Amino acid sequence: MTDIKKNLEEVEKTLADGVKLIAVTKTHGPDMINEAIDCGVTDIGENKVQEIMDKYEKVKPVNWHMIGHLQTNKVKYIIDKVCLIHSVDSLKLAKEIDKRAGAAGKTMDILIQVNSAGEESKFGISPEETEGLIMEILETCPNIKICGLMCIAPLEEDPEDARPYFKAVKEQYERFKNIEHRRMDMKYLSMGMSHDYIAAMEEGSNMVRVGSAIFGQREY
Ligand SMILES: *Cc1c(COP(=O)(O)O)cnc(C)c1O
Secondary structure, rough: OOOOOHHHHHHHOOOOOEEEEEEEOOOOOOHHHHHHOOOOOOOOEEHHHHHHHHHHHHHOOOEEEEEOOOHHHHHHHHHOEEEEEEEEEEEEEEEEEEHHHHOOOOOEEEEEEEEOOOOOOOOOHHHHHHHHHHHHHHHHHOOOEEEEEEOOOOOOOOHHHHHHHHHHHHHHHHHHOOOOOOEEEEEEEOOOOOOOOOHHHOOOOOEEOOOHHHHHOOOO
């Protein structure tokens, strides 16, 4: 049995001041998620639309985060359920989010996912194209607020090796703070998972997405 309470305490002890913990609950059922909520978890992350839909009614009130790749045709299912979409990496996706948010009468908070290592297998926009995408979203998506950046570092054996990627995204994040716009509020830098969140925090992350360190290894 995974001791969620103990694991959570261990993780929380290591969080730097002002760092928000997103407990990543993918593959885990409502019982485990509710247990984590009872232990004080306020924000949970899922990477699949289907899992959000399956669990939404069975989980106690909590802030849901969409952290995984989002297909345009599935935006409509989660627009009224999540508080933050971490994985926006194209104008096409942003426009669909904008349309659905408008129809739902809300403004959707998003992060831009940056593929800082330029890995072909990963989602995210290249660092060079990030500013252009931000500008296009600000121009064309009135129902979206850009709240920061997200990145998934390459899976390195040694989390120390991920630091250059975190550093690069942190630099962009600081730079984009200078863009003045009503629908731009660079406040979240979502970087770091179970194996590398300490290094990510040290490089300036203020939002960490931690799954297995809390819930144990996932079984697919
Ligand atoms: C699964 C996942 C995490 C958490 O991974 P762990 O290694 O279990 O902490 C973080 N971010 C994203 C985008 C994920 O899909």
